[in-house]
Amino acid sequence: RSIRVECQKTITTVRYAVEVVQSRSCPQTNCITRIPIATADSGASRFQDGSQSRIVQIERELHEFIALRDNVYNIVRYAHRNHYCDFCSKMADLLVFGPNPDGLFLVLFGSNRASNTLQNFVTGIFHLTVKCSSNASQCNCVGQSLVPEFVHAFLFDPTAFTTANMLT
Numbered sequence: 001r002s003i004r005v006e007c008q009k010t011i012t013t014v015r016y017a018v019e020v021v022q023s024r025s026c027p028q029t030n031c032i033t034r035i036p037i038a039t040a041d042s043g044a045s046r047f048q049d050g051s052q053s054r055i056v057q058i059e060r061e062l063h064e065f066i067a068l069r070d071n072v073y074n075i076v077r078y079a080h081r082n083h084y085c086d087f088c089s090k091m092a093d094l095l096v097f098g099p100n101p102d103g104l105f106l107v108l109f110g111s112n113r114a115s116n117t118l119q120n121f122v123t124g125i126f127h128l129t130v131k132c133s134s135n136a137s138q139c140n141c142v143g144q145s146l147v148p149e150f151v152h153a154f155l156f157d158p159t160a161f162t163t164a165n166m167l168t
Contacts, residue, residue, distance in 0.1 A: 003126055003155075005119035007111035008059065014111070016062070016118055020055045020155050056156055064161035065101035065118055068154045072125060072147055079143035087132040088143040094124050125151055 004019040073095045076088040084092065099121040100106070106114050129151050132144065153160035 003119060003123045005115050005122060007115045009111060014062065015059045016065070016115065017057055018060055018122065018155065019057045022055055058155065058158050060154075060161070062101065062106075062114075062118075064154070065121065067161045068125070068150065069095055069101055069121070071150055075146045075150070076143045079141050085141050085143070087128075087147075088141060090128055090132065091125070091143065091147065094128055098124050122154070126155075 002021050004017075004021060006017045006019075008015045008017050072091065076084070076091045076095075079085075079088050099117045101118055101121050103117065106117055125147075129148050
């Protein structure tokens with residue numbers, strides 16, 4: 001699966017369409033992931049070349065990307081007392097040194113640059129979550145249990161990161 005983020009501007013707001021797409025070579029039954037896919041009514045569609053299917057498309061505002069980053073950071077930060085597990089260490093590294101949805105110049109460089117930064121941010125979190133969490137028997141910390149839930153909510157639940165439902 002991969003993530004696409006595209007800017008959708010209106011006169012008053014800037015929203016980002018977040019699409020989760022799946023390669024035809026990776027059918028749902030063969031991909032091992034702890035991030036469940038959306039149900040059949042999520043609007044799956046084929047791209048023109050037939051190589052990928054869109055699983056879901058959801059619109060997000062910039063503050064929702066920031067809320068995802070803040071929530072995931074707080075989870076991995078407080079998941080351990082002394083020494084971070086491999087998953088939490090890699091996730092913290094990504095959040096601190098990776099693409100920043102709250103970057104100072106994010107909106108100044110145009111919508112394409114902002115979309116690319118947000119796409120790299122969400123893709124990084126998604127792939128790290130899938131990579132490190134695919135083996136459920138090694139899941140022994142709060143970070144490995146909660147981060148997949150937050151990533152799933154961000155990608156598939158349109159109300160999860162709205163102002164009324166924010167956890168931070």
